[in-house]
Every structure is written in structure tokens, then in C-alpha cells.
Amino acid sequence: MNRIFVTGMGVISAIGNSVAENHHALQESICGVRKELDLFPSKYAGVLPFGQVQISTELLQKKFHITEPGVTRTTMLAVHAFNEAITAARLSAVDLHSCDTALVGASTVGGMCLTDELFNDANKKTNGSVYTSSYDCASVCLYLQKRYHMNGIINTINTACSSSANAIMFGAMLLKNGFAKRAIVGGTDSLAKFTINGFNALHILSPDICTPFDEGRKGLNLGEGAAFLILEKEEDINGKNVYAELSGYCNTNDSYHPSSLSEQGDGPFLSMQGALQAANLLPDQIDFINAHGTGTENNDAVESRAMIRLFGKPPAFASTKGNIGHTLGAAGAIEAVYSIFNLMHQEVYPNLHFINPIASIGLSPVKLFKKMNVKHVMSNSFGFGGNCSSLVFSKV
């Protein structure tokens, strides 16, 4: 059996700059989403709520001695989480240089957080900013590769809001297929004028703090952050600290609409079902679901229906979007870390701001912090383009 273990993790989000800070904030039901945005000038700053990471770009740059020109906030958030993860897993410089160490990142925004610079460069309004090689989402992993002198397989995945769930899955596949001995997997995205205006044009940004799974939900809040996990095979653990087992995963497509999910949620249903099968588990063995739960009309209703379809009576579930907002390409990895908290600490965190269940469905997420037995957790990520992915983490 090729079991895949998580041997390190790092996370940065609106509720904390480290694993410990994020864990504490979840326990305390802290909401990091506020009507505050000072990263760039925008009409929506102070108007709409955002989950902004509480550390400035300048400070990030200083903290990690980033002296090269053209490194974006998206990349710096990734460096922050990457650094914490490799430290936790005690990866040495030799480990990082090894041809057997893969890096699989994910991002949807990439360097496009520099919306105004991109506008000028793309329309040839300048002689070229320092960012001309930084706009695409690969720029994040290319920087990490260079910074840490990595020689293994390097990849960048973009399946919109499910991107980093797929990065985790791809990393696990590399281990199982002998393309790598360890994989550093995760995702990053920073707030950008581009995504704010995009989601706003689709009328799915909530004017208030989001209320996932609530009857009166008005849409999602955008957030930012990054998370990385270290994956290693059971046979290579050698007494290392193991956080959890990645026991199952599945990627499907809803094949319905470019930006919304089908009524009955075929994609979400199939990804959850496939992940269960891959983990060799029965539906009633899942103790908790970290739901995608964005707070949009469409997602929460469809995800609920798909959970009912698969589980009958779904297990305890909650969305952490009310804590940190929707972090897009980082969401799958950040929520993987949160799912692992459920297993490590045998507890579940409440779905913030929930009051009334969706009338036509009647499901209520976890409302209060509680200690409980958690052996298997499922984490869902669904995105534009019909991309659906589910991961299962198990207690070791």
C-alpha cells in the first residue's frame, strides 16, 4: 500500500500568519473578513468586505529578504506558507535540491494582483515594468524553484477555485507513480482588482460578511492567503511527525455551465463519491465535511443537495469561508490544513454567521465549536469551468 502522509504544513490567511495562529483563530471563531482593503486603490475599498492578510507587501518582502525585482504579493504569500511547511517537515537544503522533491503549486490570480501594471504593459503604455515575467500563474512556482534551487518536477495547476485541491492530488499521484519521493503542494492567491471586479460583475459578491448555507446568503467575500503541505510516502517517514494521511481524492467535471453548478450537482456528487471510493470508505465513515460553502445562492444549495444525494443524512459539516473569505486558488490547500486541524485536535469549528437553514433543503452546518471524534474528514473545492475536487484526510 502506497499510503501518503502529510509531514508538514504552513498557512497564511486573514485570520493568522501561521499554523498556530490559524488554529487558534478557528477555535475562537474569529472572523478575518472586514470592510477594509488597503493593498491597492479600489472603488470597493471600505465598501465590500474582504479577507485581507494582515501583513503588508513591504513587510513580507523584508521578512524574506526578497531583493529581486518583479516578485508579487501572490508569490510572497506563497513563500511565507512554503517556508513554514518545509520548516515543520524539517526538509533540509539537500532535500529541497533533490531531483526527488517535487513542487506543485496552484494559483488563479498569479501576478495579476498587479492589475494596473498589467494594464499598462499589455497595452504597451510603458517601456515595460519589472513585472513583465510575473503576470502568469507559473511565476509563483518559478520563483520558489529558483529561491530554493529545486531540481524535481515543478508544476502549476489552475482549475479556478479548486486549483490547490488538484495540486495536492497531483503531488500525491507523483509519489504513487514514482516521479518523486516527496512533494511540496499547495496554492496561493492575493486580492486583486481583477477578481474583485470579475466576481462583482457576476453579482456574486456579498455586500455584507458572507453567510454560507444560510437562507439569506447574499454571495461570497473574496479573501487571500496561501498554504503548502509536505507529502511523503509511508515508507519514507523514518520516525517523522505525521499530521494526517491523505487517504482519498477525486476530480470530476460538472459539465453544465461556465460559472455555475448544475441543479442536482452531478460534479460535486461524483467528486465526493470518487474520493470516498479512492479512500475505500463508506459514506457513514466520514465524520466531518469542510464544505466549499462560498455563500453564493448557487453553490450552497447545490453542494447541500449533492451531500444529501451521497450521504442521505450528511455528516457534520461547515464552511470556513466566513472566517477568511474565498481565497480562490489557495482555498483547497488552506482548507486542507483546516481539515487536518479537525483530525489533529479532534474538534470542529463553527460555520460563522449562519442563522437559518436554506428553506427548501433544511440542512444546518456546525454552529458551535465542539470536541468530537474525527477519524475521516472530507474537503470540497468547486470552481468555474465545472471543476470539482474532493479530498479525504484521515487520522493516523
Added chain:
Amino acid sequence: MTAMLYIHQTHCIQPQQNPLQANIELINEPVDNKLLAFEPSYEQIPPGILRRMSKAIRMGVGAALPLISQPVPVNGIIIGTANAGMDDCVKFLNQIVQYEEGQLTPGSFVQSTGNVIAGQLGLISKNKGYNITHMHLGLAFENALIDAIMQLNTNPSNSYLVGGVDDLSLFNYNIEKLSGDYKEEAISNKDLYNVDSPGCIAGEGAAMFIVNTIKEYAVAKIMAIHTLHSTDVEFVKQQLKIFLQNNVQEGTEIDLFLSGENGDNRTTAYYTACETLLNYNATIVRYKHMIGDYATASAIGLWYACKILQTQQIPAQMIKHNLTKTVHRNILMYNNFEGLQHSFILVSAI
């Protein structure tokens, strides 16, 4: 050595109307150092969907649909692309600026996401299986291939669509020009390899493949693939040496080197170094003068490898070096993107 996957059907859209043109005088030439794709009429794409598609999406979907409209559906869609929805991305950006973040139309935002090609293919072909988009710039297509190999290893009875696509929109041309990717002076593609200057000529295209584990009726097989990031010519050469030692069996040899040489004098040294590891009589073939260069150009390279293995014919004007070989069974592809991202792919006849 066992094959990692078998390639069955192939299709491409690229700047040459006749991709196998043997006469150099008859190949399409670049305009302003740009080789633009010769696009079909896309009759298989429903007009209601086609109207929203930028060129990258059109080419990707248009090259894939003839392959996946087969009676036996594929089990998943695996796409490699560096830019995908870049064109729509900048269109939306321009709207943000023009209307000062006011009421904007969401169409181009939805089409701007990187996974739009795989997503549209899933939608049009009603494929609910595995669906993924690799966007690691010059290795986006190679990572897609590695993904397909792993999917097939796990699910040997499945088949997958795998492909690479990128377009040359005005916006990405501007950005890439500013970062020094393209030649300053206008040149003809007929002189591409004789000009000693930095930069390449810009290109675009899409190449799609149906892959599975079935040997019968396959056109080619992938025996090995390796990717790396380095700016050190010696290191790249050494990695190729190890790759060849590990993957070329005793008694067989590389018959043909399919070179990704692109006329950029900053990367010539890598190709020259790799060529020194070949037998003196290995045939050397180049294709970037036909399609220009872009991040997923190696997908078209693989299309050429398949055609050569299938037909055992090489358009004369694509040959850089040929002595006596008439039969080509083992092809080594080497591609270098911007002097940093390298890939070796070993493709063999069935």
C-alpha cells in the same frame, strides 16, 4: 522498457496550412515576426458558444472536438496551456480601467480563467470525468503528459484527451516583447536558424492527442519523459546523459533528434550540447520555423514526432542533419523554454 502511454489519434491547428510541406519556398511566412495559426471554420463548435471564445479557446476546443466526438468517449480531459484566457483577461482589465470599476460585463471575466479550455471541452462533450489544466508555462504540456501517464497507470482501461494550446494575442505579444522574448529585427522564418540574435519569432497553435494503454493501432508510444529547470548548459547536458542511460536500451539508439531550436542565440548552446550526446548518424529535425515559438509549442513537436513515426517521411526542409538513416523508430525530443525550462521526451514507433 514498457511504454508509458500509447498515442492513438492526433490533431493540430497551427500556422502552416500544410504542416508537412517539404518545399521551404512554400511555407507560410511570418508577418511582423508573428506566425499566426491557420484556423479552420470550427463547424463542430456550437455558434452560441463560439461567439464568446477567444482564439486560444477556439483553437484548443477546435483541435480537440474532432478527437473526442468519437463514439467511445474519453475518461478525462488534460490540458496544458501557459496563457489560455489571457486575451479575455486583458479585455476585462481594460473594461475595469475604462469604466472605472463601474458596471462591467462578466463574459470576458468568465472566459479569462486558465481552465477555460478544459472546462469548455467538458461542457461541450458532456464529459464528467477527470478535468484539469496545467499552467506551468514552458512545461505546461509536459506536465499534462505526465498527468496522463499517471492517470493511465492508475486506470489502465481508460483513455484521455491530452493537449497543449496557446495563442498569440496582441496583449501577450506586447508583454512578451517587453520582456525580450522576440526578435527586434524583422526576419523570415526561412532564415530563422542563420540569424545570430536574441529572441525568437512568435507563434501559436494547438495539438491534441488521444492516449491510452492499448498498443494495437497506436501511432506512437511515449517511452520516457523528464523535465527540469536550469540555466546551466552543462547540468542540462548531464541530465540528458542520465536520461539516455536510463531509457535507451542496449542495442537500440536514438534515430532522430527533434530539436526545439528556435533561432534565439541565447539558447543555441543548450541544443548544441545535447546534440553532442547523439550518434554521428542521428537525423536532426527542427520545426520552430514552421510554427514560431510559444510556451506549449512542444505539443506541436509531439505531433510532428507522431507523423514521422507513422509515415516514416520527413519534410526535407525540416531536416538539419541527415546521413544515411531511412528508418526512424526512436525519437528524442528536446525543448528549451526561455533558457530555463527543459524537457526530454522519448517517443518510439509501435
Added chain:
Amino acid sequence: METAELKLQLKKQIIEFLNLLSVKPDDIKDDEPLFGEGLGLDSIDSIELIVLLGREYGIEIKDPKEGRKILTDINTMVAYIEQHRTR
């Protein structure tokens, strides 16, 4: 502006705005549903049309659900424009 003239202008604007390849103004019947059947537009198009009404006629529609009623067909759109246009 005469109603007939406004209808033609609106059809031309819809075709341009939604990039409806190969559709001509005459192809769009005044009482034919714009969504689902007929032209086969979808939810993203409905948001685009709301933006069109804003940019061309100065009409602001806050609730997309209300918008859907206005966007039933050319007749309903033109009736709404005639009553509410600010430019």
C-alpha cells in the same frame, strides 16, 4: 425615437454586445424569448444585457431577478426602455 426604430437599434446593439455571430437584426423576432429557446442566451448574457441597458440608455437595474422579466423578449425590453430611459 419611433418604437420600430428603437427596436432595430436595440437588436443591433444586442448583436454587437453579445457578439452573436451570423445573427442579423431580422432574425430576432420581437416576441421570441431571448433566453432558453429562441436566441438561446444564458445567465451570463442576461447580466451583459443589464450592463447594455445601463451604458446605452442610462437604466439601472439592481436586482438581476427583476432584470429577467424585463429581458423576456424585444417587446418587453423596448417597453421598459421607453418608460425608463434617462438618455
